[in-house]
Amino acid sequence: MDYSxxxxxxxxxYDNIMKECQVFWAFNDEQLKEGMKKSKITKDNKMVSIGAGxxxxxxNLDKFFSATKEADAIHKKALKExxxxxxxxxxxxxxxxxxxxxxxxxxxxxLFKSVYTQKQIKTVCNxxxx
Numbered sequence: 001m002d003y004s005x006x007x008x009x010x011x012x013x014y015d016n017i018m019k020e021c022q023v024f025w026a027f028n029d030e031q032l033k034e035g036m037k038k039s040k041i042t043k044d045n046k047m048v049s050i051g052a053g054x055x056x057x058x059x060n061l062d063k064f065f066s067a068t069k070e071a072d073a074i075h076k077k078a079l080k081e082x083x084x085x086x087x088x089x090x091x092x093x094x095x096x097x098x099x100x101x102x103x104x105x106x107x108x109x110x111l112f113k114s115v116y117t118q119k120q121i122k123t124v125c126n127x128x129x130x
Contacts, residue, residue: 003089006082010075017067021060025053079115090116090124099125 017023024035032055041047041057048058056064082089090108094100097107105125109118 001085003082003085003092006075006078006089009078010071013071013074014068017064017071021056021064021067023050023054023056023060023064026055027053076115079112086116086120087124087127090121091128094121094125094128100129 022039022041024039026032026035035041035055036043036045036047046058047055048061049055050061050064079089090112093108093111094105097111099105099108105118105121108121112121
């Protein structure tokens with residue numbers, strides 16, 4: 001399995017959580033109404049904002065947080081077991097966050113926090129700099 005497959009599996013987990021918990025994104029009243037309609041949420045349901053334009057029925061909030069916590073744990077475990085492809089995973093994200101261009105590794109440090117060390121990330125970065 002390569003890193004893009006691992007990322008895809010994680011994205012699928014999150015997509016399923018969003019669907020199951022009826023999460024949708026809205027940035028105005030029209031989008032809010034459309035999201036509620038599409039997610040089959042009635043006006044009787046109490047809604048809660050999860051930030052960044054995300055909304056969901058408040059009854060699903062605990063389920064949402066526990067499911068995303070579990071998904072994070074599964075993904076981190078898979079990354080830790082991904083030793084033979086560690087460098088390619090780090091390199092992928094260094095490119096994704098344009099770290100070779102900006103020289104700011106902060107986003108990749110945060111992404112791989114408690115998975116890979118800053119030293120491991122810096123080593124991959126230094127090995128791949130032209």
